[in-house]
Amino acid sequence: MSAPDSLLLLRQSIASSQPPSLSPSDSLDTASALAFPPLPPVSTTPTTIPLDTLTRFVKDNSPVDLRSLYFAWQQRDTPITDYISAAQSLGVTHLGFIERLELVTYLEGGQDDSDHITPLAPGAGVSAQPAPAAPSGASVPTKGSEILIGKVEETDPRLLEIYSFERVVANRNTMLRGVKPTDFSHVRKQAEDFITRLRTGPGNQRAHHTLPTRPGHPSTPQNPALINPRAPRSKPRPKDPIILLSPSASALLTMSNIKPFLESGQFQPPALHSSAPQLLHISRTLPEISSSPLRFIIVDSPDKFRPDYWERVVAVFTTGQAWQFKTYKWSNPMELFSKVAGFYVGWDGDLWPEGVKKWGNYLRVLEVERDRRFRDREVCEKFWETVERSMKSKGWGK
Incomplete structure (x- = not known):
C-alpha cells in the first residue's frame, strides 16, 4: 500500500x-x-x-x-x-x-x-x-481511476x-464556467464608464440615445449622423496610457505613494501595512504629445489586462526581480524594456540589485536621496522627460 x-x-x-x-x-x-x-x-x-x-x-x-x-x-x-x-x-x-x-x-x-x-x-x-456512491453504500472503484490507496485490480x-x-x-x-473561473469585473467597470460619459457629455445629449416611438414623433433623435450619414462624426476619446508598478514589497514607489510623487514630485515612504487602491489616475501635460493634460492609469499588476492594453503601457517600474515579469506579455526583461521605458528607483548610494546591473543598458535608474526632499522634484521630472521621449518615438500624439 x-x-x-x-x-x-x-x-x-x-x-x-x-x-x-x-x-x-x-x-x-x-x-x-x-x-x-x-x-x-x-x-x-x-x-x-x-x-x-x-x-x-x-x-x-x-x-x-x-x-x-x-x-x-x-x-x-x-x-x-x-x-x-x-x-x-x-x-x-x-x-x-x-x-x-x-x-x-x-x-x-x-x-x-x-x-x-x-x-x-x-x-x-x-x-x-x-x-x-454505490447502491449498497459501499465505495466502488471507478474505471480508469484509483480512489483507494494502492492499485485497483480490474479482473x-x-x-x-x-x-x-x-x-x-x-x-x-x-x-x-469551464475549468477555470473567469473574472468579468472589468466589463462592469467599462459599462460604468460608458454610462457616466453619456450622462456628463456636452449638453447632456440623452435625447440622442432615445429610441423613437414612430417616425416623425417628437422624441426622434436629432443626431446629424442619422439624418446625414456623411455628416462628420465626433472623434473617439484617446485611450489612456498605462504605467505599471512593481508589486514587490521592497519597491520604493508603490500604489500608496506613487500619486504625490508623479503629480507634484513629493516622495513619501511607502505604507507597508495600509490597504492601497488597485488602480489610480493622474494627469500630466506632455507638450511633445498633447497640448491638453493626458490621463495616465497606474496599476501594479497586469492580471486584468486585455491583449490590447499592452500597446498602451508606456512605463514599467522594477526592483530587479525577474518574477515580476512572469505574467507579462514580454516575460524576458530585456525584450520588455526594448519596447517599454523601464525604471528602477533606489536610494542614492545603495548598491544596485543584480537584475538591475544585468539590464542596466535597458533601464533608466532614478536615485532618491534619503534626507534632501527638495531633490525629489528633479527625479520626478527626469522620469517624465524619459516617458515623453519614449511615447513620441512610438507615435503617441500623431
Whole structure:
C-alpha cells in the first residue's frame, strides 16, 4: 500500500469541508506538520504529513513544499501584493497570481489538473476525485481511476460490464464556467464608464440615445449622423496610457505613494501595512504629445489586462526581480524594456540589485536621496522627460 499523496490528501480534506490542522502548534511558522482527519475511503485513521514535504505542485521547474501550498490556500482571498509580502516575511515560497488561482481552484474541486501540477504516477497516492456512491453504500472503484490507496485490480468481468455504463458527473463550475473561473469585473467597470460619459457629455445629449416611438414623433433623435450619414462624426476619446508598478514589497514607489510623487514630485515612504487602491489616475501635460493634460492609469499588476492594453503601457517600474515579469506579455526583461521605458528607483548610494546591473543598458535608474526632499522634484521630472521621449518615438500624439 503506497503512502498518501500530500497534494491529493490536502484537496480531499478541503473538498470534504474537513481542512487539516497545524501540529504541534497553531502557528504556521512554528508548526512542523499537517494533521488530517480520517477521510474514508482514502484513510480510516488520522494522518500526519510534515510541512517540509515536497509536493507535485511545481513553480519554476521546482517542487513546492506543503507549507507554502497550505499558506497560499489560507491567503486565497488576500490581495496578491499583501500575500507576497506575508510569504516573504514567513520565508515560504510565494506563488504568482495565476499559480495561486489554479492551486485554490484545484484544491476546492473546480478543476482536476493544471500545468503546474505533475501527474500522479499510476498506482500511487489517493484519488483526485471523490468516490461515487454505490447502491449498497459501499465505495466502488471507478474505471480508469484509483480512489483507494494502492492499485485497483480490474479482473471481474461483471465489474467491467458495470464500468461500461459509467458516466462522469460534472459540477456547475465545469458545466457553466469551464475549468477555470473567469473574472468579468472589468466589463462592469467599462459599462460604468460608458454610462457616466453619456450622462456628463456636452449638453447632456440623452435625447440622442432615445429610441423613437414612430417616425416623425417628437422624441426622434436629432443626431446629424442619422439624418446625414456623411455628416462628420465626433472623434473617439484617446485611450489612456498605462504605467505599471512593481508589486514587490521592497519597491520604493508603490500604489500608496506613487500619486504625490508623479503629480507634484513629493516622495513619501511607502505604507507597508495600509490597504492601497488597485488602480489610480493622474494627469500630466506632455507638450511633445498633447497640448491638453493626458490621463495616465497606474496599476501594479497586469492580471486584468486585455491583449490590447499592452500597446498602451508606456512605463514599467522594477526592483530587479525577474518574477515580476512572469505574467507579462514580454516575460524576458530585456525584450520588455526594448519596447517599454523601464525604471528602477533606489536610494542614492545603495548598491544596485543584480537584475538591475544585468539590464542596466535597458533601464533608466532614478536615485532618491534619503534626507534632501527638495531633490525629489528633479527625479520626478527626469522620469517624465524619459516617458515623453519614449511615447513620441512610438507615435503617441500623431
